[in-house]
Amino acid sequence: MSIDAKVPRYLAGVLISFLCTVGAVSATEPEQPVVLVATDRPVGQGYRETVLFAAPLPSGYHIGFILNRPTPAKLATLFPEHAPSRKVVDPVYFGGPVLPEALFAVARRTPEGGQTIPLMPGLVLAQDSATIDRVIETMPNDARYFAGFVLWQPGELDDEIRAGAWEVRAADPSAVFNADPERLWRDLHSGSGGKGLRVNVPLVNVTLARFSPISAHVGADLLTTGTRQQ
Numbered sequence: 001m002s003i004d005a006k007v008p009r010y011l012a013g014v015l016i017s018f019l020c021t022v023g024a025v026s027a028t029e030p031e032q033p034v035v036l037v038a039t040d041r042p043v044g045q046g047y048r049e050t051v052l053f054a055a056p057l058p059s060g061y062h063i064g065f066i067l068n069r070p071t072p073a074k075l076a077t078l079f080p081e082h083a084p085s086r087k088v089v090d091p092v093y094f095g096g097p098v099l100p101e102a103l104f105a106v107a108r109r110t111p112e113g114g115q116t117i118p119l120m121p122g123l124v125l126a127q128d129s130a131t132i133d134r135v136i137e138t139m140p141n142d143a144r145y146f147a148g149f150v151l152w153q154p155g156e157l158d159d160e161i162r163a164g165a166w167e168v169r170a171a172d173p174s175a176v177f178n179a180d181p182e183r184l185w186r187d188l189h190s191g192s193g194g195k196g197l198r199v200n201v202p203l204v205n206v207t208l209a210r211f212s213p214i215s216a217h218v219g220a221d222l223l224t225t226g227t228r229q230q
Contacts, residue, residue, distance in 0.1 A: 032056070033120040033171035036064070037188045043165045046097075049185045052150060053106075053176055055119040062152035063125070065095040065106060065144075068181040075136065075145060084133075087140040093181075095146030105135045106176055107143035122173040144176055 033055040042048050054064035073092050075085035095104060105126040110116040114131035116124035126132050126143070135143050160166055167190060178184050 033123075035067075035169040035171050035175050035188070037167040037169060037185065037190075039164055039167060039189070041164045043160055049189075051175065051184050051188060053119075053171060054150070054152065055123075055125075055171070057117075060154040064150040064152065065104075065146045065176075066093070066150065067144075067175060067178065068184045069094040070181055071147065082136070084137040084140060088136060088145065089141050090144065092145045092147055095148045096150035098149050098151045100148030102148065103132060104146045104149060105132050105143040106146065107135050107139065108173065108177075109139070109142070111135050111138050120171055120173070123176060 033053065036050075036052040036054055038047050038050045042050070050069070051067045052064045053067055054062045056062050070091045070093050074090075075082070075088045075092060078092070079085050092103070094100065106119065107116070107124050107126055108122055110124050111126075111131065111134035114126060114134040115128060116126050116131060118124055126135050161168060167188070169188065175184070175188075
């Protein structure tokens with residue numbers, strides 16, 4: 001069963017494709033994915049105790065996903081008519097406030113016949129419906145499924161990190177596929193309430209798309225109603 005493309009999915013594809021092609025990355029800007037761990041002084045209440053994966057796009061923008069916000073919804077419940085979705089074990093995650101009604105897959109590799117955006121070795125992003133279908137059908141549990149994403153513009157995450165909002169760590173696919181999201185922040189956070197060790201990672205120039213707790217509820221509501229916008 002192919003999942004029909006709808007306006008939000010089309011807009012998501014156009015937006016991400018555009019950000020992957022326009023502009024240029026500054027020669028001084030780090031061009032590597034990172035894991036962001038919220039400190040006790042997060043940039044917004046909605047980012048409290050969050051862990052994010054962020055990857056640079058050729059345009060200088062960054063795209064990211066919140067890694068420790070699973071929703072109660074599973075693909076099999078949302079789309080009972082789509083038999084391959086029953087093979088997906090993990091729930092859909094709330095990835096961020098941008099297009100929370102659209103589904104994305106961060107997978108370990110590109111499925112045969114699919115088109116993806118490379119994020120780092122061992123991680124690719126599927127954002128068109130045909131490729132997401134191929135991921136679900138051929139490698140259902142080699143991907144994490146997100147509703148929405150976080151979008152950054154160049155230039156301001158340095159300031160947020162200097163203000164103490166984030167611990168920055170080198171990215172690792174294991175963080176994306178962590179089996180215990182409820183413990184992920186505690187395992188990585190080096191401050192009060194956490195047990196992680198601080199590491200020195202180059203700062204990344206990005207602007208965090210401001211998260212609203214209302215957006216999280218909207219995304220969760222769309223998921224629980226079984227509406228898959230693409």
